[in-house]
Amino acid sequence: MKLHLLVASFLAASVAFAGAASAESILRIKPSGDVKALDPMLGSDSMARNYGYMVYDTLFALDADLKIQPQMVEKWATSSDGKIYTFTLRDGLKFSDGAPITAKDVISSLKRWSVNDSLGQQMMTNGATFVEVDNRTFTLSLSKPWGLVLDALGKAGAPVPFIMPARVADATPPTTPVTDYTGSGPFMFLAKEWVPGAKLAFVRNPNYTPRAEPASGLAGGKTAKMDRVEWVIIPDQQTALDALGKGEIDINEDLSADLIPLAKETKGVTVAKQDDIGVAQQIRLNTIKPPFNNVKIREALLYAVNGDDFLAAVISDPSLGKACKSFYTCSSPYHTEAGFPSPDLETAKKMVAESGYDGTPAVLLDATENANIHAFVTVADQLLQEIGIKTKVEAMDWATVTSRRASKEPVDAGGWSIFISGPGGLDFLEPVGHLGLRSNCEKAWFGWPCDADIEAMRASFADLTNLDERKALAEKIQLRALQTVPYIPIATQYQIRTYRNDLSGLLTPPAPVYWNVERK
Amino acid sequence: MLTFVCRRLLSTIPVMLFIALFVFSLLYLAPGDPAALIAGDQASQTEIDAIRVTLGLDQPFYIRFVGWLGHALRGDLGISIFSQLPVTTLIGQRLEPTLSLMLLTVIISVCIAVPMGVLAAANQGRWIDRAVMAIAVFGFSVPVFVVGYLLSWVFAIRLNLLPVQGYTPLAEGFAPFLANLILPAIALSCVYIALIARITRTSMIDVLSQDYIRTARAKGLGQGPVLFIHALKNASVPIVTVIGIGIALLIGGAVVTETVFAIPGVGRLVVDAILRRDYPVIQGVVLLFSVAYVLINLAIDLLYTVLDPRVRY
Numbered sequence: 001m002k003l004h005l006l007v008a009s010f011l012a013a014s015v016a017f018a019g020a021a022s023a024e025s026i027l028r029i030k031p032s033g034d035v036k037a038l039d040p041m042l043g044s045d046s047m048a049r050n051y052g053y054m055v056y057d058t059l060f061a062l063d064a065d066l067k068i069q070p071q072m073v074e075k076w077a078t079s080s081d082g083k084i085y086t087f088t089l090r091d092g093l094k095f096s097d098g099a100p101i102t103a104k105d106v107i108s109s110l111k112r113w114s115v116n117d118s119l120g121q122q123m124m125t126n127g128a129t130f131v132e133v134d135n136r137t138f139t140l141s142l143s144k145p146w147g148l149v150l151d152a153l154g155k156a157g158a159p160v161p162f163i164m165p166a167r168v169a170d171a172t173p174p175t176t177p178v179t180d181y182t183g184s185g186p187f188m189f190l191a192k193e194w195v196p197g198a199k200l201a202f203v204r205n206p207n208y209t210p211r212a213e214p215a216s217g218l219a220g221g222k223t224a225k226m227d228r229v230e231w232v233i234i235p236d237q238q239t240a241l242d243a244l245g246k247g248e249i250d251i252n253e254d255l256s257a258d259l260i261p262l263a264k265e266t267k268g269v270t271v272a273k274q275d276d277i278g279v280a281q282q283i284r285l286n287t288i289k290p291p292f293n294n295v296k297i298r299e300a301l302l303y304a305v306n307g308d309d310f311l312a313a314v315i316s317d318p319s320l321g322k323a324c325k326s327f328y329t330c331s332s333p334y335h336t337e338a339g340f341p342s343p344d345l346e347t348a349k350k351m352v353a354e355s356g357y358d359g360t361p362a363v364l365l366d367a368t369e370n371a372n373i374h375a376f377v378t379v380a381d382q383l384l385q386e387i388g389i390k391t392k393v394e395a396m397d398w399a400t401v402t403s404r405r406a407s408k409e410p411v412d413a414g415g416w417s418i419f420i421s422g423p424g425g426l427d428f429l430e431p432v433g434h435l436g437l438r439s440n441c442e443k444a445w446f447g448w449p450c451d452a453d454i455e456a457m458r459a460s461f462a463d464l465t466n467l468d469e470r471k472a473l474a475e476k477i478q479l480r481a482l483q484t485v486p487y488i489p490i491a492t493q494y495q496i497r498t499y500r501n502d503l504s505g506l507l508t509p510p511a512p513v514y515w516n517v518e519r520k
Numbered sequence: 521m522l523t524f525v526c527r528r529l530l531s532t533i534p535v536m537l538f539i540a541l542f543v544f545s546l547l548y549l550a551p552g553d554p555a556a557l558i559a560g561d562q563a564s565q566t567e568i569d570a571i572r573v574t575l576g577l578d579q580p581f582y583i584r585f586v587g588w589l590g591h592a593l594r595g596d597l598g599i600s601i602f603s604q605l606p607v608t609t610l611i612g613q614r615l616e617p618t619l620s621l622m623l624l625t626v627i628i629s630v631c632i633a634v635p636m637g638v639l640a641a642a643n644q645g646r647w648i649d650r651a652v653m654a655i656a657v658f659g660f661s662v663p664v665f666v667v668g669y670l671l672s673w674v675f676a677i678r679l680n681l682l683p684v685q686g687y688t689p690l691a692e693g694f695a696p697f698l699a700n701l702i703l704p705a706i707a708l709s710c711v712y713i714a715l716i717a718r719i720t721r722t723s724m725i726d727v728l729s730q731d732y733i734r735t736a737r738a739k740g741l742g743q744g745p746v747l748f749i750h751a752l753k754n755a756s757v758p759i760v761t762v763i764g765i766g767i768a769l770l771i772g773g774a775v776v777t778e779t780v781f782a783i784p785g786v787g788r789l790v791v792d793a794i795l796r797r798d799y800p801v802i803q804g805v806v807l808l809f810s811v812a813y814v815l816i817n818l819a820i821d822l823l824y825t826v827l828d829p830r831v832r833y
Contacts, residue, residue, distance in 0.1 A: 034792065036557060036558055036602045036796065037558050037602050037603070037604070038603070038604075042558060042559070042571075043558055043559035043560035043563050043567065043571075044559070044560030044561055044563055045557075045558065045559075045560035045561075046560070048560075116563075116567060158560060173574065175567075175570045175571045175573075175574040176574050177558075177604050179604055194603075195613050195614070195784050196600065196602070196603040196605065196610060196613075197784070197788060197789060197792040198613075198614075198784030198788070199784065232686070232782070233782075233784075234685060234782040235779045235782065235788065235791075236779055236780055236782065238669065239672070239684060239685050239780060239781065239782055240685075240782075242672065242676065242677055242684040242685070243683075243684045243685050243686075243782070245677070246676065246677070246680070246683070246684055248683055248684055248685065248686065369795075396551070397552070397795060398795075399552035399553070399554075399556075399557055399795055399796060399797050400551045400552045402552070402553060402556035402557055403551055403552050403553035403556055404551060406553070406556065406565055406568070421561065423561045435561070442565075443564055443566075445564075
């Protein structure tokens with residue numbers, strides 16, 4: 001009897017605790033990863049970018065149709081020669097500490113951002129100078145017209161040009177994370193509650209003024225409808241799904257593909273795509289060392305790789321991935337399959353045989369803790385062997401891959417031949433910001449493809465403003481890339497979001513955001 | 521006694537230095553670059569190099585080690601490469617969940633394992649003994665994460681009695697604190713119960729064959745007082761030793777348990793730090809674990825004098 005009473009009181013206390021905690025509206029999210037450094041301008045870490053969208057706002061933003069819309073900007077104008085942009089901020093904008101957001105803050109933030117961002121760097125290369133006109137107005141002057149100014153200021157791929165106070169941006173070098181988290185966005189970060197690797201908490205920013213328009217993608221009215229948002233880092237996917245099923249969390253940002261069938265059977269839970277852009281799964285080749293310094297072998301891989309085979313190794317639901325044969329992600333306005341060969345293993349074998357392949361084994365870096373990468377490496381390994389290329393798979397963790405891929409040594413001296421990665425599709429939408437197509441030799445992404453034609457075409461893309469002209473040039477770049485083969489696209493794979501059915505207002509932009517979300 | 525304690529504490533200094541040097545060397549030799557992880561996938565080598573310089577990761581081994589050691593001797597374990605927070609702060613944030621988990625595990629384990637071992641010894645060769653030994657083999661054989669998932673499925677999912685994951689600090693109430701910790705503690709206890717039960721049984725069997733036990737029984741003492749008052753105290757030295765040694769087992773188990781139950785403890789802190797190559801955090805946590813282990817063993821050595829008056833230092 002006594003034991004019974006004890007258990008009853010214990011459970012009653014637990015329920016009372018849960019009741020007390022629910023007085024405030026709280027949204028609990030298991031993010032797709034952990035935020036490594038709380039500075040979205042430091043590099044291209046997507047989790048830092050997602051954190052940035054909670055805490056900071058941007059001058060421009062992509063709407064649901066991936067069109068650039070003004071965000072913090074009220075109006076802007078371009079000079080007739082296209083070299084001077086004048087921006088006026090919305091009236092009444094404030095930082096989370098209540099201080100007004102001024103043109104000086106914007107200029108300092110953009111200068112800091114431009115150091116680490118490829119579009120920012122290009123803008124500065126075009127002689128960009130900023131001048132403060134008054135508290136709400138500033139100009140951006142360029143030495144020659146550059147068609148990507150708004151694309152750069154409204155970009156959603158990390159690092160995003162978020163606006164922070166000038167005192168923070170000026171005092172913190174672009175290689176050092178900021179330690180003052182005063183923001184310009186719809187939520188405020190609670191630094192005191194931060195447990196790195198475990199929990200981040202945010203509350204509604206009372207000083208934020210949303211735009212009047214309805215929320216659309218990353219643009220429009222960013223109204224924080226929940227009092228508090230918590231990011232709960234749950235390292236184990238099964239535990240996260242169980243917690244979602246029990247309502248201990250409301251959203252799981254990135255469900256492991258093997259748990260999708262189980263998630264679909266979980267009561268009260270919806271399974272959906274995170275967004276329509278997805279990640280650009282690809283085989284990255286070391287183009288400067290044997291065997292893939294031989295362009296004929298790289299070309300053979302274009303014939304060998306069938307994206308559907310790779311996707312079948314990780315997902316059973318075909319709607320969660322698409323093997324679109326293009327260097328641009330499936331949802332890109334520049335997506336084209338022009339010139340892409342259909343998979344043909346026999347042709348691939350023949351090409352390898354005719355390539356003069358010297359038998360150097362291809363070293364595949366296998367980040368085994370990532371189930372997706374590990375599966376893709378396994379498929380790639382088998383495929384390479386089938387077309388006559390010797391292989392050596394080296395198991396390691398992702399951290400080791402990130403340092404090993406920087407090696408330019410031959411494969412028998414610690415080098416590498418292939419790593420598989422799935423960067424955000426945002427970085428593969430158009431040629432200028434395209435991570436994989438960059439062919440500026442040592443400055444290019446790991447693998448260091450080198451081609452002056454591609455670089456010249458990428459540079460001239462920025463000068464075009466007409467969409468049809470841009471599409472035509474994007475196609476020309478793809479056709480040239482099919483000759484140089486900087487990497488092999490596998491497929492676009494979508495991140496899977498699972499969430500409680502009682503939520504409404506979830507948006508599906510290319511970065512997960514939590515304004516506009518409320519409980520029904 | 522005081523001399524013994526001082527001598528033991530002083531002898532830990534070279535041990536700590538060796539551990540620090542060993543861990544530092546391992547980390548230095550291990551591949552992986554935190555700067556590359558901070559910079560993200562899009563970063564060029566130039567950007568990564570710039571971050572390396574800012575973080576001081578381009579410095580030679582000896583400069584980094586001496587610098588770290590100098591700070592460590594002053595109680596400063598450095599700054600996390602990723603969070604830019606002091607390592608002592610990070611460990612401080614994570615200490616309560618891990619200590620709570622370990623303490624509850626020890627309490628559960630001792631409360632279950634010691635009576636189990638005593639019962640097995642008292643019934644040597646009978647079905648109770650065999651059942652206890654079967655349970656011990658099960659505890660040793662089944663991985664902690666399997667037990668964890670099983671408990672979670674039964675008590676959290678099917679019966680809906682307890683939460684699946686997370687941690688509630690003690691300051692927010694004992695009931696939610698216990699609700700979050702009870703399943704992980706039971707999961708972690710399994711192997712510990714097996715270990716303690718087996719050593720208790722062996723030690724008790726040895727003691728129960730002694731003359732003074734026969735004398736106690738001849739004087740008419742019941743089974744309970746003979747087992748738990750006369751025998752157990754004299755059998756407790758090896759039991760206490762195993763409890764102390766088993767702390768290392770608990771530390772390893774806590775890493776897995778904290779992951780399965782999403783408890784923000786020191787175990788998860790060090791796993792995350794290893795995956796990211798957050799060197800100061802790894803060094804700080806390993807040093808902490810080493811100090812804890814040395815101090816626990818010292819405490820056990822001192823406990824011997826209480827349990828066995830013949831032991832003198």
